[in-house]
Amino acid sequence: MGVGPRRRRTGRPLSGGAAVSAPGWGRSVVENRSIRADPLSPEPTPPPGDRPADGADDVGREPDEPAERASRRLFGERAELGLAYARRLATTGVEWGLIGPQEVDRLWRRHLANSAALAPLVPDGAVVCDIGSGAGLPGLPLALARPEVTVRLVEPLLRRSRFLEAVVAELGLAPQVTVWRGRAEDLDSAAEVVTARAVAPLGRLVGWTKHLFPHGQLLALKGERAAAELAAARPQLDRWGLRAEILTLDQATVVRVWPARLALAVVP
Numbered sequence: 001m002g003v004g005p006r007r008r009r010t011g012r013p014l015s016g017g018a019a020v021s022a023p024g025w026g027r028s029v030v031e032n033r034s035i036r037a038d039p040l041s042p043e044p045t046p047p048p049g050d051r052p053a054d055g056a057d058d059v060g061r062e063p064d065e066p067a068e069r070a071s072r073r074l075f076g077e078r079a080e081l082g083l084a085y086a087r088r089l090a091t092t093g094v095e096w097g098l099i100g101p102q103e104v105d106r107l108w109r110r111h112l113a114n115s116a117a118l119a120p121l122v123p124d125g126a127v128v129c130d131i132g133s134g135a136g137l138p139g140l141p142l143a144l145a146r147p148e149v150t151v152r153l154v155e156p157l158l159r160r161s162r163f164l165e166a167v168v169a170e171l172g173l174a175p176q177v178t179v180w181r182g183r184a185e186d187l188d189s190a191a192e193v194v195t196a197r198a199v200a201p202l203g204r205l206v207g208w209t210k211h212l213f214p215h216g217q218l219l220a221l222k223g224e225r226a227a228a229e230l231a232a233a234r235p236q237l238d239r240w241g242l243r244a245e246i247l248t249l250d251q252a253t254v255v256r257v258w259p260a261r262l263a264l265a266v267v268p
Contacts, residue, residue, distance in 0.1 A: 070108040074116045075144045081171050082144050086112060088167055089135060096163055098135035109251065115141035117252035118195060118219050122149055126192035129212055131184045132199035134160050136167060138221060139195060143177045153179045154187065184208040190215065197221040203233035206257055210240055217258040222246075226253045 064070075071082035089111070090104045103110065115138030122128060122142065126149050130139030133153040143151040153168075155161045161181040168177050180187070185208050194213045199205055202220060209218055222229055226246050237244055237257065247254045 064106050064108050065113075067108060070113065074113060074141065078144045078147065081173075082112065082141070084171060085136070085140055085144070085167060088163075088170070092163065093135050096159060098160060098163060111137055112141050113251045114138070114221065115197065115252075116145045117249045118142055118221070118254065119145040120249075121217075121219055121247070121254070121256070122146060122193050124148060126150070126216075128152065128193045128195060129154060129184075129187070129191040131194060131196045131205075131209055131212075132156075133164060133179075134198065136164055138197050140164075140167065140173075140177070142195065143173060147176065149176075151177045152191070153177065154182060154184060155179065156181065156183045184212065187212060192216040194218045195220075201232070202229040202255055202257075203236045206233065206237065206240070206242065210242065213257075214259060215262065217256055220255045220257070221252055222255050223253055226255050230255055 065073075067083060067086060068079070071079040071086070075082040086107055089099055089107060093099045094101050094104065099107075099111070118138055119142055128139065128142060128149055128151045130142070130151060130153050133139050133155045136153060139151050139153045143149065153164050155164060158181065161179055164179045168174055168179060188211070191212055193216055194209050196205055196209070196218070197220075199220075200208070202222065205220060206218065230244055230246060233244070241260050242257050243260045244255055244257045247256055
């Protein structure tokens, strides 16, 4: 069961589940436009770190785990792909303004481990729709940790979509991972799991995405603001017939939202 676009005001699928036309950073199928061969070529970049890490728990004061060890722990046999993705985040991701330069020294604990923490919550073989994917968090770490899961990265902005498409090509993740340029509210195919990190306050996020998980769940990485956002969103969730809970996982705090008529497995 894939995630496809309805008739949209803007945006379209970038790869639509097919293999990308060329690997690496030389060319992308996005809007049939070329990406500069040098990934560090100047981009029309906003102030660094325009995507705040509001889904991350406050682990930034602790030293980051050595990259090789962290990647083996999180991604197992795909550890080399995890390292390659981390290098892209620390270089091109910073140059293109997808993460702030201050995040490089805490990339593994604050971003990659935080994102991969969702892996145990995703059913085997599920379709995951990652909303507002930005630099690929949490969708790409989740895909690396769970090779049998299908992940759709949904991102409305062209610059971020180009980055995602190039990373998917470089890591050879198609057709497991595809990129859709568009907005959550313009999608009309359901997924077993919807994920989001640093996108919007919970009430607004659920309003944008509730049609995508009529038989599934939303997993929103929220960090220290989880309780306050859930309390503020409760009246809306009740009106929409949705239940919610806060899950405290290893290096992640998640708000899980699902239709009240469904019985989901209890997370210890």
